[in-house]
Amino acid sequence: MKLRFLGKNSTVGDCPTLYATDRDTYLVQGWKVFANDLLMQLEVLEGETVVEVPSELFEHLTKDGLPTGEIKRIEDPIMILTPTGTFVVQGREVTDPEALAQMEIPDYESVVEVPVAAITALLEEPRGADLKRRAQPAL
Template sequence: MKLRFIAIDTGKDGCPTLYASDQDSYVIQGWRLADPASVPELPIQEHETCVEVPARLLTALERPAAEGAGATSHLATGRGTYIIRGPEITDPGTLAQMNVPSHETAVEVPRAHMDDLARELAWPG
């Protein structure tokens, strides 16, 4: 999978990062959740995990192509962050394009699953 850098949120505890992929998806790098099953509002499939990222990172989501609600892969925490679920990135070629510290991981999310959030945070109106 080829990644294109969109944005990074540098801070004191790692660097959550947003990428677009050549698979019509986003790759979102963020803080690893110790227990993804502890978020019952986001049902986790066997092959998925969760990351937490600052809301301000997601203001860089690209303009959605079409109107309409898709499935969602995110949950607002109420603490200025979002929890994002998706398959964990494990492919060595994809990981080689990223700098992922041990307390972080990355998930792939279909672009359509982030469209409503993009409209809300990055492209209102």
């Protein structure tokens, strides 16, 4: 799998990153999700994983020719919005050695692969009822 770097949102010790692939997918590198309250709201299938990223990471989609990087709707099973304003992204866990060799991934991060069509659908205005899915705060 060949990657094209789109951008990252880095602060000291944090490096969520967005890549386009030659397989009509995006790779989203982000923080591993261990919070049970978040994981209990998702149905994570075998071969999938979940990462958390800042919402600003998707602004880099404009570098892939998309008119905007603003996520306007949240849909299962791809993404939920946390109470702190970050996105939890679910997708196929990246295990491809060629792809992983092109990235720097700290132990506390992982990478998910999401179809381009699934991400671009999230950039469209919601139709009908508000489709935003928000994570439930922990009690």
